[in-house]
Amino acid sequence: MPQPPLRSAARYGTRPTMKDVAARAGVGLKTVSRVVNGEPGVTPETERRVQEAIDALGFRRNDSARVLRKGRTASIGLVLEDLADPFYGPLSRSVEEVARAHGALLINGSSAEDPEREQELVLALCARRVDGLVVIPAGDDHRYLEPELKAGVATVFVDRPAGHIDADVVLSDNFGGARDGVAHLIAHGHRRIGFIGDMPRIHTAAERLRGYRAAMEDAGIPVADSWMSLGVTGPERVRRAAEEMLSGTDPVTAIFAGNNRVTVTVIRVLAEQTRPVALVGFDDIELADLLQPGVTVVAQDAADIGRTAAERLFRQLDGTLVTPERIELPTRLITRGSGEIPPAD
Amino acid sequence: MPQPPLRSAARYGTRPTMKDVAARAGVGLKTVSRVVNGEPGVTPETERRVQEAIDALGFRRNDSARVLRKGRTASIGLVLEDLADPFYGPLSRSVEEVARAHGALLINGSSAEDPEREQELVLALCARRVDGLVVIPAGDDHRYLEPELKAGVATVFVDRPAGHIDADVVLSDNFGGARDGVAHLIAHGHRRIGFIGDMPRIHTAAERLRGYRAAMEDAGIPVADSWMSLGVTGPERVRRAAEEMLSGTDPVTAIFAGNNRVTVTVIRVLAEQTRPVALVGFDDIELADLLQPGVTVVAQDAADIGRTAAERLFRQLDGTLVTPERIELPTRLITRGSGEIPPAD
DNA sequence: CCCGAGTCTGACAACGTTGTCCAGGCTCTA
DNA sequence: TAGAGCCTGGACAACGTTGTCAGACTCGGG
Numbered sequence A, B: 001m002p003q004p005p006l007r008s009a010a011r012y013g014t015r016p017t018m019k020d021v022a023a024r025a026g027v028g029l030k031t032v033s034r035v036v037n038g039e040p041g042v043t044p045e046t047e048r049r050v051q052e053a054i055d056a057l058g059f060r061r062n063d064s065a066r067v068l069r070k071g072r073t074a075s076i077g078l079v080l081e082d083l084a085d086p087f088y089g090p091l092s093r094s095v096e097e098v099a100r101a102h103g104a105l106l107i108n109g110s111s112a113e114d115p116e117r118e119q120e121l122v123l124a125l126c127a128r129r130v131d132g133l134v135v136i137p138a139g140d141d142h143r144y145l146e147p148e149l150k151a152g153v154a155t156v157f158v159d160r161p162a163g164h165i166d167a168d169v170v171l172s173d174n175f176g177g178a179r180d181g182v183a184h185l186i187a188h189g190h191r192r193i194g195f196i197g198d199m200p201r202i203h204t205a206a207e208r209l210r211g212y213r214a215a216m217e218d219a220g221i222p223v224a225d226s227w228m229s230l231g232v233t234g235p236e237r238v239r240r241a242a243e244e245m246l247s248g249t250d251p252v253t254a255i256f257a258g259n260n261r262v263t264v265t266v267i268r269v270l271a272e273q274t275r276p277v278a279l280v281g282f283d284d285i286e287l288a289d290l291l292q293p294g295v296t297v298v299a300q301d302a303a304d305i306g307r308t309a310a311e312r313l314f315r316q317l318d319g320t321l322v323t324p325e326r327i328e329l330p331t332r333l334i335t336r337g338s339g340e341i342p343p344a345d
Numbered sequence C: 001c002c003c004g005a006g007t008c009t010g011a012c013a014a015c016g017t018t019g020t021c022c023a024g025g026c027t028c029t030a
Numbered sequence D: 001t002a003g004a005g006c007c008t009g010g011a012c013a014a015c016g017t018t019g020t021c022a023g024a025c026t027c028g029g030g
Helices: A005-010 A018-025 A029-036 A042-055 A061-071 A086-102 A113-126 A143-151 A175-185 A203-218 A236-245 A260-272 A300-316 B007-011 B018-025 B028-034 B044-057 B063-070 B088-101 B115-127 B144-153 B173-188 B205-216 B235-246 B261-270 B302-318
Strands: A075-078 A107-110 A133-134 A156-159 A168-172 A194-195 A254-257 A276-284 A294-299 A326-329 A332-334 B076-081 B105-110 B134-135 B154-158 B168-174 B193-196 B253-258 B276-281 B297-298 B326-329 B333-336
Touching: A018 A029, A018 A042, A018 B261, A029 A042, A061 A113, A061 A203, A061 B063, A075 A086, A075 A113, A075 A300, A086 A107, A086 A300, A086 B088, A086 B105, A107 A113, A107 A133, A107 B088, A107 B105, A113 A133, A113 A143, A113 A294, A113 B134, A133 A300, A143 A156, A143 B044, A143 B173, A156 B193, A168 A203, A168 A300, A175 A194, A175 A203, A175 A254, A175 A276, A175 A294, A175 A332, A194 A203, A194 A236, A254 A260, A294 B044, A300 A326, A332 B134, B018 B044, B028 B044, B076 B115, B088 B105, B105 B115, B115 B134, B134 B302, B144 B154, B154 B302, B168 B173, B168 B205, B168 B302, B173 B205, B173 B253, B173 B297, B173 B333, B193 B235, B235 B253, B261 B276, B261 B333, B302 B326
Parallel strands: A075 A107, A075 A133, A133 A156, A156 A168, A168 A326, A194 A254, A254 A276, A276 A294, B076 B105, B076 B134, B134 B154, B154 B168, B168 B326, B193 B253, B253 B276, B276 B297
Antiparallel strands: A294 A332, B297 B333
16 A cells, blocks of 8 residues: 655644644633633633643644634735736735734735736635735726625725726826826926827826826827827837837937836936937836936825725725725825936927 | 614625525535536536526635635745835745646735744734745744644745754855855955845845855955944944945945845945945845946846745645755846946055 | 522534535436 | 436535533522
8 A cells, every 4th residue: 555755644634623622621612712712711720721732732723614604704805916016015015014903814916917817816815705805907897896895895996996896996196197297398398208108908007198198288289199109018119119209200308108117118228318318207116316317207105005995995894984985196206307307409 | 773884784794605506596505516616417407507596696605615625725825024125026926926827826924024923924824724835934933833834734935944943945045145246346356345234143144144254254354343234224224334334444445235125225325425336235126237337236036936935835735845955046146337346445 | 508690611503615425317228 | 128327416414613502510698
């Protein structure tokens, strides 16, 4: 008869349960439960015996069974685009802190901007019966969440509103921020301003584009199609887009970058240019102040967004909150040099 | 009789169970289970009826109950220092990708470098019966994990070895990386080289310090105490430490920065200096190539570390892996300018 | 000495799912 | 047409915990 490897044997070795602890301590099952949960009504002597048995056996309460009985899991889910993105790290951390303050754990998943994967993740989290969900949506139809909402899963959307359902959403003033950033360039004398952004099906990208257009219109500047590059992702494509709008017959004198990744690539391209080109980016980036010139940005506070969303989530769980709302957080223009370069006409 | 708020009412509203689905579809409980899990032995007609009932009721399987029955949770835990740190974001993401490939979800927690909080988090994860744990330890005694290991919780430590228990560990060659980085500075003519690092109770910090000392000793350079600044955390204290070793009677001509956060602060300090000072940092930082001068670093590949650890974890779960091992990944010296500045004596 | 109140303890059901096992109806063959 | 074998469906127990409830024991007062 073949022996399974040792580790594997241990793996399937069963863990001690309250029943085992009770047997060893010579008490009833419920008494163990009482000790484990710090409930009153246990003599110090009994408690000592139980505690001893717990330590000796290395018992740990099985929270799955507990959840099954109690209904609450004390965990919340966070679905975002990519945890490796420097914007989401701090956001995730601040959500975790709020969760921790409420005794909850955080499960996160990256959707990679894929609507199908978003749904898959969200439903997996629901199957685990998370108490609440913070979702940075990739898709634009969230009707699949209706049964969950009805069942009372607290839900807050972040960065982009939910599609076809009525839910809380916390986001930055993408429109206003972009408008201010572009207006800043206009105020410094630019008229031919380029815009490089993500796919307009992404809400933030669309809003920032709208802000760009509004600023240009406010200043009475007609926008040439060749100044706008939409839906470019990946460094190579962004690079090509930037190079195209910098050359040609009607080259731009300034660029507004639609997100942090675009900004980084554009910085690289501009470093290779001979003539100075102004730049304002959406999202702050680390070390932006140490570059030559410093990078002017429209900053949003990721940690603040995360905290606001998480707090709202737990207020839903309290029952304090009833009506879904849209909360828009302000952005901040940080001038560091690159946005104040005059046009080199 | 007071009505609870609508949302709250929904919250405590019970979710449909397989029993409800079975009743609605007019079949037995187990038949529903079969359909949900794609098991064979159900007529297409019956399956259709069941599926209809599932959709109508918005049923989602309760994984807590499933786990209770099956033993496996298909989730793994990751405990790290701070998700907001740009080193851990990519690491976490790569662990998540491997988990996803194995159909598992990832729960993460930040220990904030606090041993007690680490233990608290790890035990909470074990109570949830995660199948495996990836731990970047804050503490140095992990005997509390013994019952878990015995029960078969797969465990891999990352970045620093476990204390007092025998477990897999995946880490960078901190000693060798630091030694090479410092030797690089020596090769460019420096003799008075400063070291700024984290508390030596942190394994990585101690190893990097050891690498610094080894490089200096190899070159026959005696090290002055005033050149070493250990256990400094927080930008202000790092700043003060850097300023001190740059002034005084025996100022350093080069600095080796022990981690990414120290590097960033030192860059700021150096930017304010009149004389040029060489710098090599441990960990790569974004945009390091665009600064003037570019920042020379000893880079470790966070994503690779995470992937290696996670893959090992799942091989433990397979039963493929039996004996704990120590896996050391190489670091890479990336020269960009700051490390090649000659001493300004 | 007895009774009531209060304290401590344990038996039992229930949470929602899956594994086991058996029943009944069908098809196929002799 | 009977018997064997297969296919489908369902009853039931079990997973480990917690809530309910009742029993046993202690103590103090009448």
